[in-house]
Amino acid sequence: MSKKINLKIDGIPVAVDEGTTILKAAKQLNIHIPTLCYHDDLCIAGNCRVCVVEMKGSRTLPASCAMPVSEGMEVMTNTLKVRTARKHIIDLLLSEHNAKCTTCYKNGKCELQELAAENKISTASFIDLVPHKNYQMDAYSPSIIKDDSKCIRCQRCVRTCEELQHVSALGVAYKGDKMKISTFFENPMFEVVCTNCGQCVNRCPTGALVERNYLEEVWAAIYDPDKHVVVQTAPAVRVALGEDLNLEPGVIVTGKMVTALKRLGFDSVLDTDFTADLTIMEEGFELLTRLKKALVDKDPSVKLPMATSCSPGWIKFIEHTYPEYLGNLSTCKSPQQMFGALAKTYYAQKRKLDPSKVVSISIMPCTAKKFEADRPEMRSSGYKDVDYVLTTRELAIMIKQAGLEFASLPESHYDSIMGESTGAAVIFGATGGVMEAALRTAYEVVTGREVPFNGLNITPVRGMEGVREVTIKIEGTVPEWKFLEGAELKTVIAHGLTNAKKVMDSVRDGKSNYHFIEIMACPGGCIGGGGQPIPTNAEIRKKRTEAIFAEDSGMKIRKSHENPEVIAIYKEFLEKPLGHKSHELLHTHYKERARH
């Protein structure tokens, strides 16, 4: 137990742990102090100064986010001095900010706008600085748009990129009035180490960093009578979409979402879960094959550990940062891209459609998926496999634009084919989920028995620690996989690229002997993706994760290899995992990229 500190906030006594900040102590008293640069996930910056408070005995007003409490402290959060200062600060930020709110993508979702409204900043009292600035707009990336004229220099993005992702594609450059958030040499985001993960977008309080949206393109496809528009939805979308549509975090909205998509006019509403299951088949067999080559054939060219390849942010990170390990990545495309490749081949054939008329849309919790869909490798159907990627947030916008009262929508089922899911596919959305799904299948392939965990729940791989190591002992193998008898499969799971770096450094330095690595670029996995509803914090991510596992428990089929549509596609089209067609459509390669 840490020491308790007694203080008074607005005259109300409170006792809090030593080291608590005034901001957090006030929260315990349900006193809300406005903030901008503060974010639960990030270290304290104390630079916006919106959260200043009066402290007895102090000449200055300290920033409550950065000031630790001390014994006998008396804090006032709502004095004339505080209000005047706060208004000044908001007003100053507005003077530097391109406040064309009505045409801003973040209109109605902007923390600065909210603060200005709350404080009734009616007429800007200071001189508009925007005409004096040479603000730049970077709209070259397929994933993220950076508009400096909206930036309030809170540095949340910089801290996100550094602390959570260890990428630092964004930094602070210059000083004084010229200070700005900048990439290396002010190059476009598209040309630097940015992984497109969108975690900065999740934390930007204004419209300075937003996803590139494809709303109009998608509406145009829907309205085009010549086009057959298929949409796939990623596992993590169904546990977060509700947050942007007036529901609490953690509410599962799968059925309502499917109804909404049908009402929006998509011709076929399908599930990325189907290709998540397919990924498990391909990736599971790829792992077993690599193990066989390494252990039985003693093939020196085989690369172990094998790493998952579902997270396009992680792929771009490794391409920039550890290119010498590209051979360790599974060659499997992500479920989104497997789906795209099949939509314009298998699906089009089965539904007797001209693939050139099929428009393939995906709804993703992710901004990096937009970049992934644009990669030149992702055209194995002969067309662009996935035409447009929308984030969870964009889908919510479409639902609102269409006038749908989401909460009251009835539930409905995905269409067929490629609409069937299993619990294993659903958990792809949470950190550890791909590992758990892979183990449910691989263990059974090798031993003929289910994984020895109660109710198929491989709890050791779950959780929120950044890096989790789990060893699974393989016993009672079937003859074909006899060479694995008694082997200990060493796995590791990491989420957030800072943790990915830890794992990769330990691999590079020979400090580990993993066989299989699962890495998700975003904190918490896809449920914490850069395309998910804003805000995000540990609490919200926990609720989404719980919802994911609840969805899994409620599914009739919980193992990828039992997905009837997966069984069918191998029978009718792909023949077998890692077969010729699989290689053509479901696997890919990677490329080394510069480190800046």
Add this chain to the structure above:
Amino acid sequence: MPEIKELVKNLASKHGKTRESLIPILQGVIHEERYISDEAMTEIARELDISAAQVYGTATFYSFLDTQPRGKYVIRVCRTISCAMKGKNLITHEIEDMLKIKVGETTQNKKFSLLETNCLGWCHKGPAMLINDDAFTDLTAEKVREIINQYIKK
């Protein structure tokens, strides 16, 4: 740019490869090259295992760590109050006139760059200027002409 690579490597082995070495390395590049090119910055980022944006962000914070190409001799005329009161503008104009460049520019032959800077710490002997590391004080139009001429001959 193999020379830049070599230079950065040498500086990194002299100053070390921790973050604390960053500014000494940047200063070393300035000493040799008068500015820090994007190639130099990516090399430094590689050597120190930090992001190039961090190198850029740190360099652009400091007035003396130029990221734009500069001439062999960088002239920095003090523009702060005491020097301004003592006729800094006359000095700047004199140099502009001699070198046919404006403040912020570099001569065609890449020999001189003319910049203005904040207080140089010679307020009692203004106007003052630096040419690279050397300070010149109590400047007059004649004096500055003489100094620049000497550098032209160098």
Add this chain to the structure above:
Amino acid sequence: MSYSNLKRVDLIFDKECNPKEIIKNTWAKSNDQIINELLESGLKGRGGAGFPTALKWKYTAEQPEPDKYIICNADEGEPGTFKDREILFKVPQKVFGGMAVGAKVIGAKEGFIYLRGEYRFLLPELEAQLESFHEILKDLKIDFRIKIIMGSGAYICGEESALFESMEGHRGEPRNKPPYPTIAGFRSKPTVINNVETLVYAFMICMHGARKFKDLGTADSRGSKVFSISGDTPKAGIYELELGMTVEQFVEEFGDGDTKAVQVGGASGFCVPRKKFKETIIGFEGVPTGGSMMLFNSSRSMFNVLHNYLEFFEEESCGQCTPCRVGCQQLILGIEAVKKGERHASYLEHLQKLAQTMKITAKCGLGQSVANSFFSIVENFKEEMIY
């Protein structure tokens, strides 16, 4: 040179000083004795903030951390200040000596001098002087070394936590306080950071005892101080003077007969108009100063003076906190707008309120002190701001 009403002192530049001898004698004393002597002297920091040096050393000495540092802040960048350059040029051994004594007291084995980039020409001689000082330490078997770190042109690095950031290879952005340097400074270790001049006084107090220093000055401002004098004066230069004089006395000595204002403490200091010369004491009880004294005669426009200061701050602000970054831009554009008649004269009052907000909400001393010159110039020379 005659000093009609000001007492000239010669502690800092006095060459009669044998560093080896002083160090030897000082090492014979206990740390408590040294701290008490300093406390007795009443020495306050000479960088401008005026924190009692003895307490800084004492608090750092009390930290149980094994690694501690002493840093000499030679990032002299305040407009109108140039005395540290002269001290480092003329009596570097005294600076090193002060650092060594501080290191003994707090228990540091490493010291650093953060020298501003504009003074790089001092480096070769300083390095040579340092070598001979290290020889003295070696002779006396004292385990302490000093390293010189170069700045690269950023006024804000004179702010102590920004200076640590810069030494650690980062942008010179001030940190949140607490923690203070005495607990977590350079490399997050307990650190004493003193101005060049402070270290020399500390060393001189070790040499002469507290009495000689304490007998000078006033109750709040003990001792003497090195002044950097510039502007409209026939006697621009560096002078060590006893503290406690009024601006009137100062102007009588250094003015050109037509002095209308004196800026005490540089761009971040206060402007004293003629009508307040008599009542204003230069020192901690009146207007504090790191030594910068700029005189303006009636030919000068105080609008231009303020504008020049604000341009300086606009550029030299680190830019991280809102009040300082945006506030400086607003103050400049604001006074320009009033001058051009684009805003009503009453807009100055609005700007004064803004300056007040900057003074109480900016993250560090730079942003907080912009208000000093703004207030004192706008208030005292309002007509010059408007017409």
